[in-house]
Amino acid sequence: MQYPLPIARLIDNYMKLPGIGEKTATRLAFYTMDMPEDDVEDFSKSLIQVKENLHSCSICGNITESDPCEICRDANRDRSTIMVVEQPKDVMAFEEMGEYNGLYHVLHGVLSPMDGVGPEEINIKSLITRLQKQDEVKEVILALNSSPEGEATAMYLAKLIKPAGLKVTRLAAGLAVGSDIEYANSITLKRAVQGRTDL
Amino acid sequence: MQYPLPIARLIDNYMKLPGIGEKTATRLAFYTMDMPEDDVEDFSKSLIQVKENLHSCSICGNITESDPCEICRDANRDRSTIMVVEQPKDVMAFEEMGEYNGLYHVLHGVLSPMDGVGPEEINIKSLITRLQKQDEVKEVILALNSSPEGEATAMYLAKLIKPAGLKVTRLAAGLAVGSDIEYANSITLKRAVQGRTDL
Numbered sequence: 034m035q036y037p038l039p040i041a042r043l044i045d046n047y048m049k050l051p052g053i054g055e056k057t058a059t060r061l062a063f064y065t066m067d068m069p070e071d072d073v074e075d076f077s078k079s080l081i082q083v084k085e086n087l088h089s090c091s092i093c094g095n096i097t098e099s100d101p102c103e104i105c106r107d108a109n110r111d112r113s114t115i116m117v118v119e120q121p122k123d124v125m126a127f128e129e130m131g132e133y134n135g136l137y138h139v140l141h142g143v144l145s146p147m148d149g150v151g152p153e154e155i156n157i158k159s160l161i162t163r164l165q166k167q168d169e170v171k172e173v174i175l176a177l178n179s180s181p182e183g184e185a186t187a188m189y190l191a192k193l194i195k196p197a198g199l200k201v202t203r204l205a206a207g208l209a210v211g212s213d214i215e216y217a218n219s220i221t222l223k224r225a226v227q228g229r230t231d232l
Numbered sequence: 233m234q235y236p237l238p239i240a241r242l243i244d245n246y247m248k249l250p251g252i253g254e255k256t257a258t259r260l261a262f263y264t265m266d267m268p269e270d271d272v273e274d275f276s277k278s279l280i281q282v283k284e285n286l287h288s289c290s291i292c293g294n295i296t297e298s299d300p301c302e303i304c305r306d307a308n309r310d311r312s313t314i315m316v317v318e319q320p321k322d323v324m325a326f327e328e329m330g331e332y333n334g335l336y337h338v339l340h341g342v343l344s345p346m347d348g349v350g351p352e353e354i355n356i357k358s359l360i361t362r363l364q365k366q367d368e369v370k371e372v373i374l375a376l377n378s379s380p381e382g383e384a385t386a387m388y389l390a391k392l393i394k395p396a397g398l399k400v401t402r403l404a405a406g407l408a409v410g411s412d413i414e415y416a417n418s419i420t421l422k423r424a425v426q427g428r429t430d431l
Contacts (some may be wrong), residue, residue, distance in 0.1 A: 036324060037297050039282045046275040049267070050260050061249050063321060066282050068248070073283050076245040080276040082238045083265050096265065098236050122262060148295065193354060 040066070092163065094139040095157040104128075105139060111135045113171040117160065117190065119143055119178060121165045127176070135174075138163065143182040144189055152189070160190075165196060172200040179206060236309040239265070246399045262376060291362065293338040295320045303327075303336060310368040314390065316341055316359065318377060326375070334373075336363065342381040351388070354381055359389075363396060371399040 034040060040062050047058035048071055062063035065073060089095070090102035097103065102108060104124075114135030118124055119142065127133050142155040152158075164170055173194050191201045206224035217225070236239060237263050244258035264272060288294070289301035296302065303309060303323075313334030317323055318341065326332050341354040351357075363369055372393050376382035390400045405423035407416055416424070 037286060037295060039278065039285045039297065040295070042274075043278040043282045046271075046278050049271060049275070052259075053262055059321070062282065063319075064250055065279060066286060068283075070283055072248060073279050075241075076248070077276045077279040079238065079242040079245050080264060080272050080279070083242045083261065084267075084272050086238045087265060088238060095348070096236060096239070098238065110274050111383075120262070122258070158405070183269075 089139075089141075092159075094141060094159065095124050096139075097200065109134075112167070112169045114173040115160075115163070115170055115172075116172065116176050118176050123176065135172075137145050140177075142184070143177060143180070143186040145182045155186075157190070157193075161193065164194065164199065166211055170199065172202060175201065175203045177203075239304065253267075288326065288338075288340075291358075292336050293340060294323050294336055295338075308333075311366070311368045313373065314359075314362070314369055314371075315373040315375050317375050318382065322375065339376075339385070340378060342379070342385040344381045354385075356389070356392075360392065363393065369398065371401060374400065374402045389403075 036044065036059075043062040043065060044055070046060045047053055047061045049054060053061070065076075068076075079219065086098055087096050088098075088100055090097045090100055090105055092101045092105045095102050095104065099106075111134045115126065115138050116133065116135055117140060118127070119140055121139055124137050124139060127137075132165045138156070138160045140155045140160075142150055144150060144152065144155065164173070173190075175187040175190055177187050187203055194201050205228055207228055208214065208221065208225050211217070214222070235243065235258075239258055242261040243254070243257045244262060246252055246260045247254060250430055254262070264275075266277075268282065286295050287297075287299055289296045289299055289304055291300045291304045294303065294342050298305075310333045314337050315326065315332065315334055316337045316339060317326070318339055320338055323336050323338060326336075337355070337359050339354045339359075341349055343349060343351065344352065363372070372389075374386040374389055377385050393400050404427055405420070406427055407413065407420065409422050413421070
């Protein structure tokens with residue numbers, strides 16, 4: 034005897050999520066069976082709605098319920114700066130910080146030739162079109178992760194954008210606030226020394 | 233700015249699952265957004281169906297798509313033995329083993345006065361009714377976990393069932409096959425010595 038079909042199917046579906054293996058999926062499926070019906074219905078609906086009601090902003094590529102997105106529509110934001118990020122989650126992180134008032138551009142990935150991700154696969158073309166159209170842009174901040182792919186993508190974009198006379202910057206690299214020098218890796222330390230500032 | 237509503241709602245729903253905190257829920261929600269639409273639809277449907285299409289068997293309490301369940305309906309099973317287990321997952325474990333051909337009774341929990349779980353809260357009443365009705369039952373195997381609650385429930389059931397003249401047994405306790413004596417806890421060792429068998 035195997036699991037009844039509905040349970041087996043739910044286990045399969047949980048297993049499609051990252052980091053969830055068969056044991057966890059089974060536990061989650063049985064847990065789901067015992068959840069209040071309303072909760073399960075809401076869960077089920079929210080899955081569909083995240084696919085149906087969320088779109089990419091046609092300007093910046095961020096996820097949004099309305100197009101253009103809230104940030105692109107906001108007249109109070111500084112239109113002279115565009116921060117280029119990898120994913121929508123990065124936008125959320127900067128918005129949570131609350132200190133940045135410019136616009137964003139979400140690449141939805143980074144260049145990674147090994148995985149078959151070239152400039153066509155990520156949201157670069159729309160960034161270039163945007164920079165050509167919007168004269169008010171003065172600075173492009175490349176806020177990409179410091180992974181090899183992130184660095185390579187930043188270099189690629191800098192080469193592409195700089196000739197247009199725009200200021201291209203990247204985030205400061207150095208020691209994370211609250212971290213120990215003792216445990217920092219040597220590349221971080223190197224960057225921290227290179228980027229030292231006057232006191 | 234917070235997460236767009238559909239994402240926030242999905243994060244909330246993922247967080248209702250056991251062992252999933254805010255960070256994991258957020259990761260899962262964003263992952264869901266990028267999943268193929270068919271997969272998400274299937275996931276959504278399977279959640280609903282696990283609530284709608286699975287019921288408790290009116291005889292043994294196991295989860296089933298049809299009532300009575302496959303096992304209770306199976307004419308080839310030995311109706312003289314009933315194995316009492318805590319949860320449907322335990323039935324699956326014994327069925328996977330393949331050596332047991334009797335019937336089951338699923339309690340859906342164990343007695344736990346601390347958590348407000350008394351005899352009324354678990355599937356005990358239907359077990360007693362069942363034993364009174366079905367004359368062919370000769371033995372009741374109490375296959376409960378060896379937690380304090382499991383042990384207490386087994387004692388309670390034994391007291392209840394034995395007076396009816398039925399054989400009441402419990403699973404052998406001892407060293408797990410493949411385990412090291414060195415690492416076994418002392419209660420397990422004590423049980424293993426008490427239950428030693430002739431060679």
